[in-house]
Every structure is written in structure tokens, then in C-alpha cells.
Amino acid sequence: MKSDSRSLDERSLILVTGGSGFFGGHLTAALLAAGHAVRVADIRPPAGGTPPGAEFAACDLCEVDQVAAACAGVTHIFHLAGNPSGTRSVTDPLWDFRVNALATTNLCQAAVSASVRRMVYVSSGMVYGVPLTTPIGEDHPLTPFIPYAASKLSAEQSVLAAASTYGLDASVARPFTLYGPGEDPATSGGEVSRFLRWHLNDLPVPVTGDPDLKSRDFTHVDDAVAALRAIMDRGAAGAAYNVGTGRETTLTGLLEIIESATGRAPRAVVDAGTTDDTYRHVADIGRLRALGHRPSIGIEAGIRSMVTALGPAPQVPTLPTVFTMAGTPRAS
Numbered sequence: 001m002k003s004d005s006r007s008l009d010e011r012s013l014i015l016v017t018g019g020s021g022f023f024g025g026h027l028t029a030a031l032l033a034a035g036h037a038v039r040v041a042d043i044r045p046p047a048g049g050t051p052p053g054a055e056f057a058a059c060d061l062c063e064v065d066q067v068a069a070a071c072a073g074v075t076h077i078f079h080l081a082g083n084p085s086g087t088r089s090v091t092d093p094l095w096d097f098r099v100n101a102l103a104t105t106n107l108c109q110a111a112v113s114a115s116v117r118r119m120v121y122v123s124s125g126m127v128y129g130v131p132l133t134t135p136i137g138e139d140h141p142l143t144p145f146i147p148y149a150a151s152k153l154s155a156e157q158s159v160l161a162a163a164s165t166y167g168l169d170a171s172v173a174r175p176f177t178l179y180g181p182g183e184d185p186a187t188s189g190g191e192v193s194r195f196l197r198w199h200l201n202d203l204p205v206p207v208t209g210d211p212d213l214k215s216r217d218f219t220h221v222d223d224a225v226a227a228l229r230a231i232m233d234r235g236a237a238g239a240a241y242n243v244g245t246g247r248e249t250t251l252t253g254l255l256e257i258i259e260s261a262t263g264r265a266p267r268a269v270v271d272a273g274t275t276d277d278t279y280r281h282v283a284d285i286g287r288l289r290a291l292g293h294r295p296s297i298g299i300e301a302g303i304r305s306m307v308t309a310l311g312p313a314p315q316v317p318t319l320p321t322v323f324t325m326a327g328t329p330r331a332s
């Protein structure tokens with residue numbers, strides 16, 4: 001019998017779109033470990049094969065029929081599939097809009113048709129644009145400055161429109177900078193993975209922006225997974241929730257933590273003049289805390305575990321460090 005509960009229970013069939021990717025893979029593993037039934041919908045299968053206990057639905061979310069098939073019998077959806085890269089969105093904004101915004105509208109329609117009980121859309125903290133205040137609360141103005149942020153915001157609006165028009169019970173999650181094992185060095189723009197991959201290979205570490213001023217809310221993927229589950233179970237319909245730690249770490253601070261974890265100082269090559277993304281991007285997680293979520297993995301412990309997971313010579317990042325927009329170089 002299909003679950004009639006908003007929160008996840010033993011009768012739930014949970015669809016994880018993007019479950020073959022970094023964040024979706026960790027979420028799928030956590031849901032399976034908690035005993036839930038999970039269907040992964042992705043354009044490509046998980047790199048290590050479909051995890052035991054999960055179903056895999058090969059699905060391009062831009063294709064209406066494929067999305068409808070993936071949603072059959074589903075009670076809950078975590079929607080993570082799409083393009084996670086700002087850099088790639090600048091290179092190919094039409095593709096970015098298609099896989100982030102159009103695909104989400106498709107999924108909302110399929111979710112309504114399948115009478116899905118509840119959906120959490122994984123947006124991004126990038127929708128706020130350059131912060132006017134730090135930490136950034138959910139009521140901060142939404143001012144995207146790259147195509148990625150515009151497509152994520154458009155997708156959010158599609159979800160909220162489906163909620164008000166068709167009664168879809170949905171919430172939005174806005175993760176800040178995630179890190180953890182399993183990131184794809186070809187698509188990940190996060191500084192933790194990139195800095196570590198260069199440093200562990202004894203290569204210089206390119207740092208874009210003023211490292212004393214540029215700060216991020218580095219969030220371990222396992223904490224982000226716990227946050228998504230809290231939002232699914234207890235989040236309000238139509239509400240957005242920042243997913244972060246609330247802790248601010250400058251790039252200088254990150255380099256020091258990497259030195260402490262590896263026993264040697266990274267050879268940072270600072271290029272403060274070629275980017276204007278030197279701002280403080282830190283989440284106010286008061287709303288998430290009110291759901292009972294507490295981040296549990298400090299950046300020091302998270303980086304120590306990343307060093308172990310990556311090993312001595314991990315694959316180096318291939319995504320360009322800097323892209324140029326309207327004549328202005330920006331970091332990814």
C-alpha cells in the first residue's frame with residue numbers, strides 16, 4: 001500500500017534524481033542504510049553500479065515520458081539531478097537551463113500526475129548572488145549573477161508554482177559549498193576538493209580571490225544529507241531552507257586546516273586580481289536548526305577524512321579555475 005505520510009516511513013518509495021552523482025549518491029546510501037526503498041533516476045548509472053537494495057531508472061529528466069516512468073509508484077522525491085557547475089553554465093547556458101530548469105518543470109508535472117506525497121528540490125546558495133549581508137538568511141534578495149544561479153532559481157519557482165497551482169507538497173533546499181568523498185574532479189568547483197587534489201599531488205594550489213577576505217560555508221556532504229532528510233520530514237510546504245553549517249572559513253583558513261591535516265603547507269599561488277567573487281558566502285541556518293538539524297562534522301575533521309579518502313595522488317581537477325564573463329574573470 002502506498003504511504004500517505006508526509007514524512008518518510010517504511011512504506012515510502014523514494015525517488016532520488018541525480019542519485020548517480022556525488023550528493024545524490026551519498027543521499028541514496030543514507031536512505032538505504034535507514035531501510036528505505038529507493039529508486040535512483042539518472043541519465044547515467046552510478047559509477048560503482050546500482051547500490052544493493054536500490055532500483056535504477058535510466059532517465060533523461062528533459063524527456064517527459066521517461067520522467068513519468070521514473071515517477072510511477074513513487075511517494076517522495078529528492079530532486080538533485082542537473083548541472084552543478086557555475087563554470088559549465090557560463091560555457092553552455094542553454095544546456096544548463098535545460099537540465100536545471102526545464103527538467104525540474106517536467107519532474108513537477110510528473111510528480112503531480114503520480115500523486116507524489118512530497119518533494120524536496122535541491123537548489124543552491126548561489127541564488128542569492130553577491131551577498132548584501134553575512135550570514136545569508138533565506139529572505140535575502142535573490143539576485144543570480146551567473147546562468148547556473150538563474151536556472152536554479154527558475155527551477156525553484158517552477159516547484160513553488162506547482163505547489164500553488166496543483167497542490168504539490170514541496171520544499172526547497174539551498175546548499176552552500178559542499179565537500180566530501182566522491183566529488184567528480186571534472187565538474188566540482190569546490191575549493192576543498194580542488195585544493196586537496198593539487199596539494200596531495202605536491203602541485204601548486206591556484207587560489208583565486210583575496211584568500212583573507214573570501215570565505216565560504218564549507219559543508220560536509222553527510223551533514224547536507226541529514227539536512228535534506230530533516231527538510232523532507234519536517235520542512236514546511238513552499239518554504240526554502242539554507243543547508244550549511246553557519247561557520248565561516250576564509251580561504252587562508254582552509255589552507256591552514258589543510259596544512260594541519262597533511263603536515264605540510266600548501267604552495268598557494270594567489271591571484272587576487274583576476275576574480276571579483278571575493279565575498280563572504282555563509283549561510284544563516286536558523287531555519288534549518290528549527291527543524292532540529294545540527295551540523296556534526298567540523299571542517300578540520302572533514303578534511304582529515306578527505307585526505308584519507310583521496311589517498312596520496314588523487315586525480316587533479318580538470319574544470320578551469322576561472323571563467324570570463326562580460327570581460328570580467330570570475331572564479332567558478
Ligand SMILES: NC(=O)c1ccc[n+]([C@@H]2O[C@H](COP(=O)([O-])OP(=O)(O)OC[C@H]3O[C@@H](n4cnc5c(N)ncnc54)[C@H](O)[C@@H]3O)[C@@H](O)[C@H]2O)c1
Pocket residue numbers: 017018019020021022023024041042043044059060061062079080081082083084085099103122123124125174175176177178179184187190
Ligand atoms: N556540490 C555542491 O557543492 C552543490 C552545492 C549546492 C547545490 N548543489 C546541487 O546539488 C545537486 C547535485 O550536485 P552534485 O555536486 O552531486 O553534482 P553531480 O554532477 O555529481 O550530480 C548530478 C547528477 O545529475 C545527473 N544528471 C544531469 N543531467 C541529467 C538529466 N538531464 N537527467 C537525469 N540526470 C541528469 C548527472 O548524471 C549526475 O549524476 C545539483 O542540483 C547541484 O546544483 C551542489
